[in-house]
Amino acid sequence: MSNLYTEAYDQSIHDPEAFWGQIAEECHWYRRWDKVLDDSNKPFYRWFTGGEMNTCYNALDLHIDNGLGENTALIYDSPVTDTKREYTYLDLRDEVAKFAGVLAAKDVQKGDRVIIYMPMIPEAAIAMLACARIGAVHSVVFGGFAAAELATRINDAKPKVIVSASCGIEVKKVIPYKPLLDEAISLSTSKPESCVIFQRKMAQAELKSGRDFDWDDLMLKAKPHDCVPVKATDPLYILYTSGTTGQPKGVVRDNGGHLVALKWSMKAIYGVDQGDVYWAASDIGWVVGHSYIVYGPLFRGCTTVLFEGKPVGTPDAGVFWRVISEHGVKSMFTAPTAFRAIKREDPEARLMADYDLSDFEILFLAGERTDSDTLKWAEDNIKVPVIDHWWQTETGWAIAANCMGLHHFPVKPGSPTKAVPGWDVQVVDPNTKPVPPGEIGAIVVKLPLPPGTLPTLWQNDKRYVEAYLEEFPGYYKTADAGYIDEEGYIYVMTRTDDIINVAGHRLSTGAMEEVLANHPLVAECAVMGVEDQLKGQVPLGFLVLNAGVTEDHDKIIKEAIQMVREQIGPVASFKTATIVKRLPKTRSGKILRGTMRSIADCKEYKVPATIDDPVILDEIEESLGAIGYGKKAP
């Protein structure tokens, strides 16, 4: 039966130019596009070529020009510093225009890169929007990464300026950011000309004369800068995400397609519109933070909540209910792990009783598959629809969802529902042949991808093609495997590469192996994601030592864990490793990671016919048992 969803979906697939062209009319353009979809250079597709616009104008000034300047744009709620602050659209525009002036005075020009390494404070969003205002390309780096990871991003993006803060706050711990920044700059070959540091009172950063500048000082002297028209196809940002090696992928987002897709998605997917309060409890360092803390809600004229805290411990498992009730949140977005954390602390949801949640209408979950326990707990207790939806850093917005602004389909646990308009999702076998409904295969999306998705990787078209387009010609490879049922519901089951998902954070086990392999006593290693009740997955390391090593095993393990913490960051949650004599391999030398993972997770598995020595699996089972995993765990 036809409904708003099926109508939109059909048009988006059969006539994408008409579909997106009419949506783009709602946005502000200095110059109209020549072509909605430019496919003259396949497999590189571009949206709205010839169009000129400005992302920051569409996020802020447009609403002010429409008489909505006194509406609240952003609410900063920080239980870790006991601060709440509201910005109207006018307030936020003025701050952003001033910071754009600061950047311009530091000679940041259209196309120059600016790295933003900041905690969850409004200044982070202000810095992002200021870059957009002058056509500079921002690259936000998540605060939980170590200096070496930041250095890799500095080397790739080659920023003219880095914007940072003196510290972040993790529950009660003050984490000084400046020493990490200094170390990253000393490790990197590309050096920024200047750093702008926002001093927080919990920790003052030491500024290096001539290179580092105080945010407040510069803002006092700054001349507000106006919006600069950019091409729709110019890059708005680069966001690095884990690939299969230690070298992260620089996902590029363009300006025009991003604006059109995100503005539409707020209403079509999340069911919110101008004036509604929307809260994405994520971090600006992740794609969710880019799309749904900063850009999407502001494009739509909503009020966005920027929350500096955790679901538990800041101060308790009732904080989400407090924020929802105090700010009148209508629609919220977070990762299932956050709800698992709340459920663990407050299984009966008693703390919810203290708050009026009558404005709250829909909870969205993403970042990992929503397990049915969490889904049921949230549905039973909050009594609003709980919507799982599936997307990736690369896509920038949801590939599959229950589009609440179009049509509410019945929820099937374990499924993020159906392909969102714009996405021709298919499940194929290794020869790119579609598999029948219900059968597992690689989930791919027929090209072209809709607007707002990655046009390429930063200065690396080759890697873009190799990583996403080569394996299934004519399709984008999501690197997720799963199936589609008879009714078109998509089920995303597992990654097909070595990416793992730890508390909604995307990490590469390959990158951890690269770090561990550098331990002088380690001959070989393997890292895999094993099931974890709170975080979904956590990494587990297997180390094979060089022949003749007599050092204490516990000491080696501690060193290995510390190396991952120092070189990738605490966010990796790499806390467990074990030393084994050998790793199970196929006769051709491939490590049997899947089999080891099944043993750790107590899952049934078949001994692969190609294994070179099945006895090793017994040894692995013993070692896992000793550290609390698998059937031999005490």
Ligand code: COA
């Ligand atoms: N800056 C510095 N350190 C950070 C950090 C940041 N921005 N974010 C996390 N870390 C550190 C933490 O302090 C912790 O360090 P520790 O090993 O010293 O304790 C480590 O990285 C792991 O952090 P985290 O993954 O947050 O785990 P946690 O045990 O502290 O909290 C949850 C668990 C479930 C409460 C938390 O992960 C959470 O709220 N997850 C929501 C996920 C999310 O928003 N995902 C984004 C996609 S939607």
Ligand code: AMP
């Ligand atoms: P990221 O790029 O960090 O957003 O991580 C993207 C990956 O997270 C996807 O490729 C999936 O493996 C996983 N993921 C995100 N959302 C979901 C979901 N709703 N269901 C299943 N997996 C998900």
